[in-house]
Amino acid sequence: xxxxxxxxxxxxxxxxxxxxxxxxxxxxxxxxxxxxxxxxxxxxxxxxxxxxxxxxxxxxxxxxxxxxxxxxxxxxxxxxxxxxxxxxxxxxxxxxxxxxxxxxxxxxxxxxxxxxxxxxxxxxxxxxx
Numbered sequence: 601x602x603x604x605x606x607x608x609x610x611x612x613x614x615x616x617x618x619x620x621x622x623x624x625x626x627x628x629x630x631x632x633x634x635x636x637x638x639x640x641x642x643x644x645x646x647x648x649x650x651x652x653x654x655x656x657x658x659x660x661x662x663x664x665x666x667x668x669x670x671x672x673x674x675x676x677x678x679x680x681x682x683x684x685x686x687x688x689x690x691x692x693x694x695x696x697x698x699x700x701x702x703x704x705x706x707x708x709x710x711x712x713x714x715x716x717x718x719x720x721x722x723x724x725x726x727x728x729x
Contacts, residue, residue, distance in 0.1 A: 679719035
Protein backbone atom coordinates (compact mmCIF):
# COMPACT_ATOMS: atom_id res chain seq x y z
CA UNK A 601 0.00 0.00 0.00
CA UNK A 602 1.29 3.45 -0.81
CA UNK A 603 2.04 6.03 1.85
CA UNK A 604 -0.78 8.30 0.67
CA UNK A 605 -3.26 5.44 0.55
CA UNK A 606 -2.16 4.50 4.08
CA UNK A 607 -2.77 8.08 5.19
CA UNK A 608 -6.27 8.13 3.67
CA UNK A 609 -7.01 4.76 5.28
CA UNK A 610 -5.78 6.03 8.67
CA UNK A 611 -8.07 9.06 8.39
CA UNK A 612 -11.06 6.77 7.80
CA UNK A 613 -10.07 4.46 10.67
CA UNK A 614 -10.34 7.40 13.09
CA UNK A 615 -13.95 8.04 12.11
CA UNK A 616 -17.09 6.33 13.43
CA UNK A 617 -19.19 6.92 10.34
CA UNK A 618 -19.07 7.17 6.59
CA UNK A 619 -17.11 10.11 5.16
CA UNK A 620 -17.11 11.71 1.73
CA UNK A 621 -13.89 12.15 -0.23
CA UNK A 622 -14.24 15.90 0.35
CA UNK A 623 -14.46 15.34 4.13
CA UNK A 624 -11.39 13.10 4.12
CA UNK A 625 -9.48 15.61 1.99
CA UNK A 626 -10.45 18.55 4.22
CA UNK A 627 -9.44 16.71 7.39
CA UNK A 628 -6.12 15.63 5.94
CA UNK A 629 -5.33 19.14 4.70
CA UNK A 630 -6.25 20.65 8.09
CA UNK A 631 -3.85 18.14 9.69
CA UNK A 632 -1.10 19.45 7.41
CA UNK A 633 -1.03 16.70 4.79
CA UNK A 634 0.19 17.70 1.34
CA UNK A 635 -2.33 15.73 -0.69
CA UNK A 636 -4.62 16.57 -3.59
CA UNK A 637 -8.30 15.81 -3.85
CA UNK A 638 -7.71 13.61 -6.91
CA UNK A 639 -5.21 11.54 -4.91
CA UNK A 640 -7.79 11.10 -2.14
CA UNK A 641 -10.37 9.89 -4.68
CA UNK A 642 -7.87 7.45 -6.21
CA UNK A 643 -6.84 6.14 -2.80
CA UNK A 644 -10.46 5.64 -1.75
CA UNK A 645 -11.23 3.77 -4.97
CA UNK A 646 -8.19 1.52 -4.51
CA UNK A 647 -9.14 0.86 -0.89
CA UNK A 648 -12.72 0.06 -1.93
CA UNK A 649 -11.54 -2.23 -4.73
CA UNK A 650 -9.32 -4.03 -2.21
CA UNK A 651 -12.21 -4.52 0.22
CA UNK A 652 -10.53 -2.37 2.87
CA UNK A 653 -13.26 0.26 2.96
CA UNK A 654 -17.02 0.11 2.56
CA UNK A 655 -18.78 2.43 0.15
CA UNK A 656 -22.38 3.50 0.10
CA UNK A 657 -24.34 6.09 -1.79
CA UNK A 658 -26.20 8.80 0.06
CA UNK A 659 -29.73 9.85 -0.89
CA UNK A 660 -28.24 12.61 -3.08
CA UNK A 661 -25.99 10.13 -4.92
CA UNK A 662 -22.68 10.97 -3.24
CA UNK A 663 -20.31 8.08 -2.46
CA UNK A 664 -19.20 7.92 1.16
CA UNK A 665 -16.54 5.65 2.64
CA UNK A 666 -15.78 3.90 5.92
CA UNK A 667 -12.87 1.72 7.00
CA UNK A 668 -13.99 -1.88 7.45
CA UNK A 669 -13.77 -3.20 10.97
CA UNK A 670 -14.33 -6.72 9.67
CA UNK A 671 -12.88 -8.51 6.68
CA UNK A 672 -16.00 -10.66 6.43
CA UNK A 673 -19.08 -9.80 4.39
CA UNK A 674 -21.31 -7.55 6.49
CA UNK A 675 -24.05 -4.96 6.42
CA UNK A 676 -24.48 -1.62 8.17
CA UNK A 677 -26.84 0.13 10.50
CA UNK A 678 -26.42 3.85 9.77
CA UNK A 679 -27.82 6.71 11.85
CA UNK A 680 -29.57 9.25 9.63
CA UNK A 681 -28.79 12.10 12.02
CA UNK A 682 -25.14 11.70 13.07
CA UNK A 683 -23.85 9.09 10.61
CA UNK A 684 -22.74 6.64 13.32
CA UNK A 685 -22.36 3.24 11.71
CA UNK A 686 -22.39 -0.27 13.12
CA UNK A 687 -21.30 -3.34 11.14
CA UNK A 688 -23.70 -6.26 11.47
CA UNK A 689 -23.73 -9.83 10.17
CA UNK A 690 -26.87 -10.86 8.35
CA UNK A 691 -27.07 -14.61 7.78
CA UNK A 692 -30.82 -14.36 7.10
CA UNK A 693 -30.15 -11.73 4.44
CA UNK A 694 -27.50 -13.98 2.87
CA UNK A 695 -29.93 -16.89 2.64
CA UNK A 696 -32.72 -14.65 1.31
CA UNK A 697 -30.49 -13.14 -1.43
CA UNK A 698 -29.34 -16.60 -2.56
CA UNK A 699 -32.91 -17.92 -2.59
CA UNK A 700 -34.30 -14.95 -4.55
CA UNK A 701 -31.49 -15.26 -7.06
CA UNK A 702 -32.00 -19.00 -7.43
CA UNK A 703 -35.77 -18.53 -7.83
CA UNK A 704 -35.02 -16.41 -10.90
CA UNK A 705 -32.21 -18.56 -12.28
CA UNK A 706 -29.36 -16.30 -11.10
CA UNK A 707 -26.04 -17.60 -9.83
CA UNK A 708 -23.11 -15.87 -8.15
CA UNK A 709 -25.52 -13.49 -6.44
CA UNK A 710 -24.05 -10.56 -4.54
CA UNK A 711 -25.81 -7.82 -2.62
CA UNK A 712 -25.40 -4.73 -0.51
CA UNK A 713 -27.72 -3.99 2.38
CA UNK A 714 -27.69 -0.80 4.42
CA UNK A 715 -30.25 -0.24 7.18
CA UNK A 716 -30.90 3.38 8.13
CA UNK A 717 -32.43 4.59 11.36
CA UNK A 718 -31.75 6.83 14.33
CA UNK A 719 -29.19 5.72 16.92
CA UNK A 720 -29.97 5.68 20.65
CA UNK A 721 -27.96 8.86 21.35
CA UNK A 722 -29.74 10.87 18.66
CA UNK A 723 -33.13 9.49 19.69
CA UNK A 724 -32.45 10.52 23.30
CA UNK A 725 -31.38 14.01 22.18
CA UNK A 726 -34.61 14.44 20.20
CA UNK A 727 -36.72 13.29 23.17
CA UNK A 728 -34.85 15.67 25.50
CA UNK A 729 -35.45 18.72 23.32
